[in-house]
Amino acid sequence: MNLIRLVYASTVSEPLKHSDIEQIIHAAQTHNVEQGITGMLYFNNNYFLQCLEGDREKVNALYNSIVKDARHHNVVILSYQEINSRDFQNWSMGYIPISSATKPLALKFSSNHEFDPYRITGHSAYLLLLEMKKNLPTAW
Numbered sequence: 207m208n209l210i211r212l213v214y215a216s217t218v219s220e221p222l223k224h225s226d227i228e229q230i231i232h233a234a235q236t237h238n239v240e241q242g243i244t245g246m247l248y249f250n251n252n253y254f255l256q257c258l259e260g261d262r263e264k265v266n267a268l269y270n271s272i273v274k275d276a277r278h279h280n281v282v283i284l285s286y287q288e289i290n291s292r293d294f295q296n297w298s299m300g301y302i303p304i305s306s307a308t309k310p311l312a313l314k315f316s317s318n319h320e321f322d323p324y325r326i327t328g329h330s331a332y333l334l335l336l337e338m339k340k341n342l343p344t345a346w
């Protein structure tokens with residue numbers, strides 16, 4: 207098994223309701239458990255930032271399916287690398303909504319208050335998700 211981590215950014219296609227997000231997360235968690243994929247999804251009402259970890263072929267296949275999802279567009283890979291171990295092993299897909307806790311973190315890794323994942327490096331995007339996971343309870 208070749209373990210890899212992929213981080214991408216995308217733009218929401220139309221305003222999503224809380225129930226839409228819940229549906230994405232529920233489907234993701236069910237499928238990801240089956241595929242041995244772990245990761246984190248951050249959503250700030252405009253943009254998604256997602257990290258996927260797992261077997262290279264499985265992550266590639268999932269990414270190809272996610273890219274075609276009409277609920278978002280302008281899907282851009284920010285980083286893709288082989289890894290020795292997972293960082294998000296406790297989450298089949300952890301969900302981080304924008305909150306008073308995440309806003310200062312977004313600023314820490316980008317140039318201004320308006321978080322724009324297309325304007326940060328892949329490494330910053332990864333570090334941002336790592337910081338955000340500290341606010342999340344462990345869950346599968």
Ligand SMILES: Cc1cc2nc3c(=O)[nH]c(=O)nc-3n(C[C@H](O)[C@H](O)[C@H](O)COP(=O)(O)O)c2cc1C
Binds near residue numbers: 238254268273275
């Ligand atoms: C931002 C975003 C993140 C997603 N993350 C995942 C995920 O981690 N795992 C997953 O199985 N589906 C995820 N999906 C849903 C997939 O795009 C797709 O709907 C799902 O894999 C079902 O695909 P299928 O109908 O081809 O089986 C995500 C969708 C969006 C919009």
